[in-house]
Amino acid sequence: MQKTVVIYCSISGFTRKYARWIAEELNADIYDTEQFDPSMFANYDLVIFGGSLHAVGINGISLIKNNLTRLANKKVIVFAVGASPPRENVLDEVLNKNFTEQQRKEIRFFYLRGGFNYDKLDLPNKLLMSLMRVRLTLKRKKNRTADEVGMLAAFSNPVDFTRKENINEILEYARE
Numbered sequence: 001m002q003k004t005v006v007i008y009c010s011i012s013g014f015t016r017k018y019a020r021w022i023a024e025e026l027n028a029d030i031y032d033t034e035q036f037d038p039s040m041f042a043n044y045d046l047v048i049f050g051g052s053l054h055a056v057g058i059n060g061i062s063l064i065k066n067n068l069t070r071l072a073n074k075k076v077i078v079f080a081v082g083a084s085p086p087r088e089n090v091l092d093e094v095l096n097k098n099f100t101e102q103q104r105k106e107i108r109f110f111y112l113r114g115g116f117n118y119d120k121l122d123l124p125n126k127l128l129m130s131l132m133r134v135r136l137t138l139k140r141k142k143n144r145t146a147d148e149v150g151m152l153a154a155f156s157n158p159v160d161f162t163r164k165e166n167i168n169e170i171l172e173y174a175r176e
Contacts, residue, residue, distance in 0.1 A: 002045035002046050002075075003029075003043060003044050003045050003046070004023075004026050004027070004028035004029070004044060004045070004046040004047075004048065004174070005028055005029045005030070005031065005036075005040070005041075005043070005044040005046070005047055005048065006019045006022050006023040006026070006028045006029070006030045006031075006048045006049075006050070007019075007030075007031050007032075007033060007036050007047070007048070007049050007050070007060075007063065008030070008031075008032060008033065008049070008050040008051065008060075009032070009033040009050070009051040009052065009059045009060025009063075010032075010050075010051075010052055010059075010081075011052050011054075011059065011120075011121060011122065011125055012052070012115075012116075012117050012120035012121055013117075013120060014052065014081050014114030014115050014160070014162055015050045015051060015052045015059075015081040015114065016032075017162050018050055018079065018081060018112050018114070018162060018166070018167060019048075019050045021164050021167050022048060022050075022167050022170060022171070022174075025167065025171050026046075026048075026171065026174055026175075028046075028048070029044075033060045033063055036063070038063065038066075038067045038070060041067060041070040041071060041074070042070070044074065045074055045075065046074065046075045046076075046077070046174060047064075047071060047074055047075070047076050047077070048076075048077040048078075048079070048170070048174065049061070049063065049064050049076070049077070049078045049079070050078070050079045050080070050081060050112075051078075051079075051080055051081070052080070052081050052082070052114065053080040053081060053082035053094065053111075054125070054128075056090070056093050056094045056097045056098075057097060057098065058078065058080045058094070058098050061078065061098055064076065064078060064107070065098075065099075065103065068103065068106065071106070075108075075174070076106060076107045076108070077107070077108050077109075077110065077170060077173065077174060078107050078108070078109050078110070079109070079110040079111065079112050079170060080094060080098075080109070080110075080111050080112070081111075081112045081113070081114035082111065082113065082114060083113070083114055083115055083116040083151070083154070083159065083161070084113070084147055085113060085147075086111045086113065091109075091111050094109075094111065095109055108173055110169060110170050110173075112162075112166050112167070112170075113161040113162070113166065114160075114161060114162055115154075115158065115159045115160035115161050115162060116151070116154040116158060116159055117158035117159075117160070118154070118155050118158070119158070120158075129155075132151075133152065133155055136148050136151065136152050137152065
């Protein structure tokens, strides 16, 4: 039986929620990135990492990318959690920004839809999101995309698109 670990980097709780569900389903150990020491990779056959998505960057992904030699001959899954619905062009952009072509061969990537809750953000992220909010507010209404309209609405009405069934593909791949 393979020994599994789920490691996550969550800012507002959506990634943590998915990580807990995955760990529970796979009977895996679970750690926040701040609790996990890379030397612990040696104890596991399957490594699952989840990070929240910000401007197509995966938070905490350096833990995986900086330790690929330790992860050689292990099954590695990375999932990113974002507020937007999954779209192929966006997923390609996330993959291209976060992984080299070689890394994409070693890592299986998944995208899970999370949500947005401005009140749960830390100060630096609140500042960044406030700047985005101003930019979107200044944009002419007729020129806003559906995602931009939804994002503006979510500042005052938090949204949560997490669903336990969203992890099914990850579970299926992990159990192969």
